[in-house]
Amino acid sequence: MSKTESRCRLVLIVPDIEDLDARATLLANALQGGDVASVILPQYQQDDASFQKHAEKLVPIIQEAGAAALLCGDSRVVGRSKADGIHIAGSAADIAEAIDSYADKLIVGGGNAADRHHALEVGEERPDYIFFGKLDGDIKPEAHPKNLALGEWWASMIEIPCIVMGGTDPSSALAVAQTGAEFVALRLAVFAEPDRAAAVIAEVNALLDEKAPRFEV
Incomplete structure (x- = not known):
């Protein structure tokens, strides 16, 4: 199979x-802006019933836009909502358990890898992707320097x-892309x-x- 050229894509x-x-x-309107590889839906403080209700409505919207729907929360909701994958914000052991299941x-990925040692532990489990940063870690305009370095x-x-977490400024996406992150x-x-x-999605793309x-991919 021949390799194709790509560049950093938006999550x-x-x-x-x-x-x-x-x-x-909000999500449906946003996804009209252009290419989005995937959408992560965190559970935040919702109970499982509320999270499932949200997932069942949002997952089809995400998939109809051509993006992968990844849920971060109760794993049972992933199957019930027909999501494409699960995002694990925990340890390498949590990643391993999800991969086994x-x-x-x-799609299984995540890890919230805060340093090289933790990142390599997650990588040993062969997830589909690793995440640098926290899902709510966009607290400054720029991406966190540590996440860029990782x-x-x-x-x-x-x-x-x-996947590297960007900042609150849309232009932070370019700094992430320049690291070589996918x-x-x-x-x-x-x-x-x-x-x-x-x-904003159109501008970032x-x-x-x-x-x-x-x-090359």
Whole structure:
């Protein structure tokens, strides 16, 4: 199989919105903005029943836009909602358990790897991807320097794809792309101004098209 050229792609993290209809509308509108590789839906503080209700409504919206729906929370909801995968925010042992349960059936990744040692422990379990940062770690305009450094180190030596958490400024996506990371995760950068969510996604894709380095996949 011949290799194709690609560049860093966008991963969205759905914000914590209690009103399901408002959340669904926001996400559907945002996804009209252009290419999104996957969308991570955290459970936040929802109980399992509420999380399942949200997942069952949001997963089809994500999939209809051509993105993979990844749930971070109760693993039983993944199957019930027909999501594409599960995001594990815990340890390498948690990743290993999920891989044992869902390998070949679902995308399994995550890890919240805070340092090289932890990252390598996660990598030994052969997840589908590793995540550098926290899902709600976008607290400054720029991506956290430690996450950028980890992403650059990982991308230079490990074949497992990585997602690096960006900042609240949409342009932080380019700094992530320049590390060689395959994916950049954005949350508030896209959703802080709901009326501009689709426009921001379009702007980020245009920026990455123009300036992000290319790599073979």
